[in-house]
Amino acid sequence: MAxxxxxxxxxxxxxxxxxxxLNRMVRGGAGxxxxxxxxxxxxxxxxxxxxIASGNVFSESNPWVPALGVDLSFRLDGLSMLLSLLITxxxxxxxxxAGGYLAGHPQLGRLYAFLLMFMGSMLGLVLADNIxxxxxxxxxxxxxxxxxxxxDHERAAARSAALQALLVTAGGGLALMAGLLLxxxxxxxxxxxxxxxQADYLxxxxxYLPSLVLILIGAFTKSAQFPFHFWLPSAMEAxxxxxxxxxxxxxxxxxxxxxxxxxxxxxxxxxxxLSVTTVGGVTMLLGAWLALTQSDLKRILAYxxxxxxxxxxxxxxxxxxxxxxxxxxxxxxxxxxxxxxFLVAGTLDHQTGSRDVDRLSGxxxxxxxxxxAAGIAALSMAGxxxxxxxxxxxxxxxxxxxxxxxxxxxxxxxxxxILLAAAAFIVGIxxxxxxxxxxxxxAREAPPSLWLGSVVLASLGAVMGLWPALxxxxxxxxxxxxxxxxTVSIHLSLWHGLxxxxxxxxxxxxxxxxxxxxxxxxxxxxxxxxSLGQFGPARWYELVLLGLxxxxxxxxxxxxxxxxxxxxMIVLVATVGLAGATLATRGHLVKPTxxxxxxxxxxxxxxxxxxxxxxxxxxxxxxxxxxxxxxxxYSVALxxxxxxxxxxxxxxxxxxxxxxxLFVLVFYHLPETPALSSSLARGRDAVIAATVGVLxxxxxLIATVVQYQPPISEYFAExxxxxxxxxxxxxxxxxxxxxxxxxxxxxxxxxxxxxVYALLKLRVGKQRGTASAARRSELxxxxxxxxxxxxxxxxxxxxxx
Amino acid sequence: xxxxxxxxxxxxxxxxxxLFSIFLLLRGHNQPGxxxxxxxxxASAFVLYSFAFGAPETRQALGVDPRGLxxxxxxxxxxxxxxxxxxxxxxxxxxxxxxxxxGLGELHLGTPLxxxxxVYLVVIGVTLSIILPLVEE
Numbered sequence: 001m002a003x004x005x006x007x008x009x010x011x012x013x014x015x016x017x018x019x020x021x022l023n024r025m026v027r028g029g030a031g032x033x034x035x036x037x038x039x040x041x042x043x044x045x046x047x048x049x050x051x052i053a054s055g056n057v058f059s060e061s062n063p064w065v066p067a068l069g070v071d072l073s074f075r076l077d078g079l080s081m082l083l084s085l086l087i088t089x090x091x092x093x094x095x096x097x098a099g100g101y102l103a104g105h106p107q108l109g110r111l112y113a114f115l116l117m118f119m120g121s122m123l124g125l126v127l128a129d130n131i132x133x134x135x136x137x138x139x140x141x142x143x144x145x146x147x148x149x150x151x152d153h154e155r156a157a158a159r160s161a162a163l164q165a166l167l168v169t170a171g172g173g174l175a176l177m178a179g180l181l182l183x184x185x186x187x188x189x190x191x192x193x194x195x196x197x198q199a200d201y202l203x204x205x206x207x208y209l210p211s212l213v214l215i216l217i218g219a220f221t222k223s224a225q226f227p228f229h230f231w232l233p234s235a236m237e238a239x240x241x242x243x244x245x246x247x248x249x250x251x252x253x254x255x256x257x258x259x260x261x262x263x264x265x266x267x268x269x270x271x272x273x274l275s276v277t278t279v280g281g282v283t284m285l286l287g288a289w290l291a292l293t294q295s296d297l298k299r300i301l302a303y304x305x306x307x308x309x310x311x312x313x314x315x316x317x318x319x320x321x322x323x324x325x326x327x328x329x330x331x332x333x334x335x336x337x338x339x340x341x342f343l344v345a346g347t348l349d350h351q352t353g354s355r356d357v358d359r360l361s362g363x364x365x366x367x368x369x370x371x372x373a374a375g376i377a378a379l380s381m382a383g384x385x386x387x388x389x390x391x392x393x394x395x396x397x398x399x400x401x402x403x404x405x406x407x408x409x410x411x412x413x414x415x416x417x418i419l420l421a422a423a424a425f426i427v428g429i430x431x432x433x434x435x436x437x438x439x440x441x442x443a444r445e446a447p448p449s450l451w452l453g454s455v456v457l458a459s460l461g462a463v464m465g466l467w468p469a470l471x472x473x474x475x476x477x478x479x480x481x482x483x484x485x486x487t488v489s490i491h492l493s494l495w496h497g498l499x500x501x502x503x504x505x506x507x508x509x510x511x512x513x514x515x516x517x518x519x520x521x522x523x524x525x526x527x528x529x530x531s532l533g534q535f536g537p538a539r540w541y542e543l544v545l546l547g548l549x550x551x552x553x554x555x556x557x558x559x560x561x562x563x564x565x566x567x568x569m570i571v572l573v574a575t576v577g578l579a580g581a582t583l584a585t586r587g588h589l590v591k592p593t594x595x596x597x598x599x600x601x602x603x604x605x606x607x608x609x610x611x612x613x614x615x616x617x618x619x620x621x622x623x624x625x626x627x628x629x630x631x632x633x634y635s636v637a638l639x640x641x642x643x644x645x646x647x648x649x650x651x652x653x654x655x656x657x658x659x660x661x662l663f664v665l666v667f668y669h670l671p672e673t674p675a676l677s678s679s680l681a682r683g684r685d686a687v688i689a690a691t692v693g694v695l696x697x698x699x700x701l702i703a704t705v706v707q708y709q710p711p712i713s714e715y716f717a718e719x720x721x722x723x724x725x726x727x728x729x730x731x732x733x734x735x736x737x738x739x740x741x742x743x744x745x746x747x748x749x750x751x752x753x754x755x756v757y758a759l760l761k762l763r764v765g766k767q768r769g770t771a772s773a774a775r776r777s778e779l780x781x782x783x784x785x786x787x788x789x790x791x792x793x794x795x796x797x798x799x800x801x
Numbered sequence: 802x803x804x805x806x807x808x809x810x811x812x813x814x815x816x817x818x819x820l821f822s823i824f825l826l827l828r829g830h831n832q833p834g835x836x837x838x839x840x841x842x843x844a845s846a847f848v849l850y851s852f853a854f855g856a857p858e859t860r861q862a863l864g865v866d867p868r869g870l871x872x873x874x875x876x877x878x879x880x881x882x883x884x885x886x887x888x889x890x891x892x893x894x895x896x897x898x899x900x901x902x903x904g905l906g907e908l909h910l911g912t913p914l915x916x917x918x919x920v921y922l923v924v925i926g927v928t929l930s931i932i933l934p935l936v937e938e
Contacts, residue, residue: 646833647834651837651841654845655841665935727831728832731834731917734836734917735836735920736895736913740882742916743878746924750927752927753926753927753928753930757868760935761934
């Protein structure tokens, strides 16, 4: 490609960083400006489409972690091309739409940033050839989806929906990672292009079944398949442009993409066929039924998306030329009409103040452009000729008719399509016809930014239906070739003759109209079954979350006493037990024999340390104990001075000084007279302290004579000056030889510092403390975790350790 | 604490201690010192100041929020490691250059010093983030 694929992906992330600033500079028009990048990318991709259509595949690779076999390798074939065009093309429209939809919103810049970050991640996902790279982008899309669903973060519903989506998809992501690694192990490569060529070998490999199950869990959670479908309707808490982009046109297709991508390697077995078609079929029917029971436009669309994803899964499960052709055509068709309808739903909400289908009517006169786009998209969704939706539905009927168990699958497909056709009429036609009713906001036609997207998408659906040869054939063929692993050519046409599929289409249409007319009856019927929802997967999710919180609470109560002295005791006793036992069984004590190097001041220092230690233990007041402890510290620093470690000594002096200051400051806030421990407790502590002391002494004595490996200090001494330009070895090790460790350490130091700061500033029991506790409990999905000790880190305030 | 001697002495000690801390930072590569001990001396200087004049004045003298120093230090340390990329070396490889200073002779300058400056800032930031709120209480 002229523009490297890596560059294309990274450009999304770079622009994401710049977007908020740009939004501040160009008030209002930033969406149009930002859309230029995805538009440019789309054009760049499209310019390569003819080459892809004629069977070419582009690939590029940059080393990343060569030692682990992980490369930044990308591959552009028909399937990636199809999705890349969707991602960038729809992305451009969404950025424009978002600018109009949230005009004047204080955090619009942030929304742009998240959307662009998502676009980059999604592009990476569909272009990646390395499976670990694919996984990284997979998780990045989950994270951007989390940020986008929770965009309106001040509403509890948005936060808990965001968390739900993240937990479900990232939980599936973990399974996916395990599955991909197993697959990589079985196939001996992390590159998809290599793995896809060894289907027969993989099918007979013992790791095939485990990796299949894990990968399917990943794909099903991401693409909202039953029983993981519940997060998608909840995700409608996101602003509408987000729902249209992520939760209809692109991100939820990631699971479908993965199934399609891996089907040459994993597909074609009974296990694949049974699990994928069953899950897909159930999801298709369930989603279509639930769509009809809703009255909120976005929720109707969300459930119908669930149903469409089920259809795609079903088709990929069936496999074979016809089903894959149908899947590819439906993938494109669905993105076009569903994206358009979502944008229409958002526009209606924005212009009238309501998304309730029962409160919207007769809007054609007020909003003719939106109405036209909605009508075309709805007819495409209902599968009416000559729109693209008709072509893809026709193909899927043909695939169903030739599938194993054709009667069942065809019946399920027709049922689902009837329900979806009715849903299409409800969303795309119902609000615009009939008598105009007053809406919360007086209805007016939307500004161009709010109708451009739906008009473009809807008309594309019409154009591609009327002239299927308009480039789509070639691209769909290339995509089908990528999915099947063998060359296919797809020729879409409106007229196939008087086939059974055409008859089924007619049945679907008539059925759809009947269901649409009797929708009131159906909704009443459904409301009677509503109580069944309590036992559905959404409830399982709640229960699992509740159980996890309970488990965390229980084990915290069990293990975390909150008393520093007990933690210390556990650590010390465990050390003495484990290390002491090893020493007693394997070690041999070394008696120091050579005392000649000893000076009188060494002895004096030891005596000083011992006396100060006694003073610390026996002190009656805290201040005295701290002062005595300080003497111990300074004396140890003197030991370092005597034995030629000025750096360590200096640091020890400084730390000792600051420690004393800290202790004094903290003790200032404690009660005047400390409650002294009982003599029994003191005796126990003395025993522990003494054993630790004995153990450490034994270690030091042994360490002077035991040498398992040649010491590394010689290497440092040799290379310090020539390679690292430094004579102070301690410092050279810290900032150069072991610089990465130091970077990690200062990061930990920073985190610890911020943690202490937060604890110091936390006022438990006052207003702020309770408010933050309530916020945490909402974050846990509405589960009340106030009983957790963690929720109250300062509950031992005033305790004397 | 209201002691004239302490206040007057501290006014002189603060700049001296800060100079000393920078001295420690700069000499660290060849002589005892370095970012960690330098940072501790720098933090001690401000702690002393807070004893003499109280926390609000110390914050004013510091000029920035100590939490900001933590972030800045981490960024400086990370950035010094990234510089190696510009000469095609792996992350955190030391990059050295020479500078001729009239009157002083040749100066060896490298990214490890920048890294150490990051450590210096983090140490000051963390220490003061913990101690200043305690002094305020």
